[in-house]
Amino acid sequence: MSQLSRMAAPLARHHVARLAATLLTHSQGIRPPAPKTLPGTVRHQARTAVPTGPTGIGTSAARIAARRATSKAPDTTGGAGTGVPELYCPPAIRDDQALGQEVNDRLVDWAEEVGLYAGRLARVRATDFGRLMMLAHPDSDDPDRLLAAAKCALAEWATDDYYCDDETMGSRTDLLGSHLGPAYAALDPAHLPAGHAPAWERDLADDPVRVALRSGLRDLARYADPSQVARLRHEVAVLFVGYGQEGSWRSRGHMPTVHEYLAHRQINSFLPCIALVDVVGGYSVAASEYADPRVRRAVTRAATASTLVNDLYSMAKEDHSSGVEFNLPSVIAAEERCSPREAVERSVEIHDELVRTFEAEAAALVLTGSPQLRHFLAGVWAWLGGNREWHSGSLRYHDA
Numbered sequence: 001m002s003q004l005s006r007m008a009a010p011l012a013r014h015h016v017a018r019l020a021a022t023l024l025t026h027s028q029g030i031r032p033p034a035p036k037t038l039p040g041t042v043r044h045q046a047r048t049a050v051p052t053g054p055t056g057i058g059t060s061a062a063r064i065a066a067r068r069a070t071s072k073a074p075d076t077t078g079g080a081g082t083g084v085p086e087l088y089c090p091p092a093i094r095d096d097q098a099l100g101q102e103v104n105d106r107l108v109d110w111a112e113e114v115g116l117y118a119g120r121l122a123r124v125r126a127t128d129f130g131r132l133m134m135l136a137h138p139d140s141d142d143p144d145r146l147l148a149a150a151k152c153a154l155a156e157w158a159t160d161d162y163y164c165d166d167e168t169m170g171s172r173t174d175l176l177g178s179h180l181g182p183a184y185a186a187l188d189p190a191h192l193p194a195g196h197a198p199a200w201e202r203d204l205a206d207d208p209v210r211v212a213l214r215s216g217l218r219d220l221a222r223y224a225d226p227s228q229v230a231r232l233r234h235e236v237a238v239l240f241v242g243y244g245q246e247g248s249w250r251s252r253g254h255m256p257t258v259h260e261y262l263a264h265r266q267i268n269s270f271l272p273c274i275a276l277v278d279v280v281g282g283y284s285v286a287a288s289e290y291a292d293p294r295v296r297r298a299v300t301r302a303a304t305a306s307t308l309v310n311d312l313y314s315m316a317k318e319d320h321s322s323g324v325e326f327n328l329p330s331v332i333a334a335e336e337r338c339s340p341r342e343a344v345e346r347s348v349e350i351h352d353e354l355v356r357t358f359e360a361e362a363a364a365l366v367l368t369g370s371p372q373l374r375h376f377l378a379g380v381w382a383w384l385g386g387n388r389e390w391h392s393g394s395l396r397y398h399d400a
């Protein structure tokens with residue numbers, strides 16, 4: 001019997017009622033916005049908002065006025081001027097700018113130390129991956145843990161930029177496989193016979209992406225148990241398979257079909273980042289529960305959806321690229337011979353379907369899963385909200 005089915009169902013009636021209500025409103029075509037927290041889970045937030053205005057008896061009117069002045073109107077356009085329609089996606093749970101900036105500053109220092117993005121660090125700083133981590137992991141206010149996850153994310157992004165799709169960073173499709181092999185060995189050491197080890201070590205140290213991948217994983221291992229490290233290695237290996245697939249399309253000028261592309265975007269996705277939700281949160285989902293096919297199905301849907309958010313927000317950057325770029329709207333436009341606007345709308349529908357399905361499946365899983373799984377699925381939901389919020393503002397996708 002799996003761990004999931006062995007678990008007693010906590011507060012089952014209440015959660016089932018909530019799930020039924022969600023399913024009913026969907027089937028009637030009622031489209032409420034995505035809830036802030038995953039149905040059936042409590043909100044895990046590291047830092048309670050500290051009142052910054054007047055407190056004490058007789059000051060509530062002043063606080064309400066201050067809140068009205070600072071709260072943002074709901075964003076129904078996907079971010080000012082981006083042309084991305086409203087998405088079915090939770091809002092970000094917190095926006096602690098000081099924390100994001102601390103993580104970002106330390107991340108840029110680390111990138112300089114390992115030699116990543118030499119000469120382009122101002123751009124990395126402006127991209128603000130520290131903010132992404134702060135937004136996407138609201139249940140941790142530990143800058144060290146957020147930084148460890150940020151290093152892994154930046155190293156994975158750099159693998160994409162240096163080897164796959166940024167010619168200005170030296171990417172070359174014909175070298176992709178030759179680069180990805182040693183990049184993986186930076187995460188899962190190759191144990192060579194003694195006579196060959198020093199030369200291999202020199203090769204690893206010779207390339208900033210390999211140095212960054214190795215350093216990032218080493219730092220993460222301070223917070224992750226061995227099963228979580230193994231999980232990350234697996235997700236990154238899968239990501240690299242996705243990089244190889246994209247390279248193959250690029251080298252033969254192949255435009256994928258929509259279904260082919262969607263299957264690809266599950267593996268060439270943010271899953272390696274999402275997989276760290278419990279590491280950053282300071283708990284651990286058991287390997288057997290993480291690998292449960294029902295959990296995998298839900299989590300991979302979330303990963304694909306979060307990556308389609310990237311497709312939608314990065315379209316403008318990709319339009320200006322000199323190389324061949326793939327994103328869901330251009331794949332849909334090619335297959336369905338529709339206008340770019342229609343392709344965007346269809347992409348949004350696909351994104352929304354994935355998020356709603358994740359929501360329903362995850363809400364069902366929290367009824368029977370371990371407390372750690374519940375926490376994790378709530379964290380994945382929060383990750384989706386932080387990811388969208390970051391994409392809507394990062395200068396990587398909105399040139400200054």
Ligand SMILES: CC(C)=CCC/C(C)=C(\C)COP(=O)(O)OP(=O)(O)O
Binds near residue numbers: 156268
């Ligand atoms: C951090 C991480 C796991 C990255 C994975 C791969 C990746 C770079 C993306 C999912 C983003 O896709 P894309 O190649 O389109 O990236 P940019 O739009 O160039 O940021």
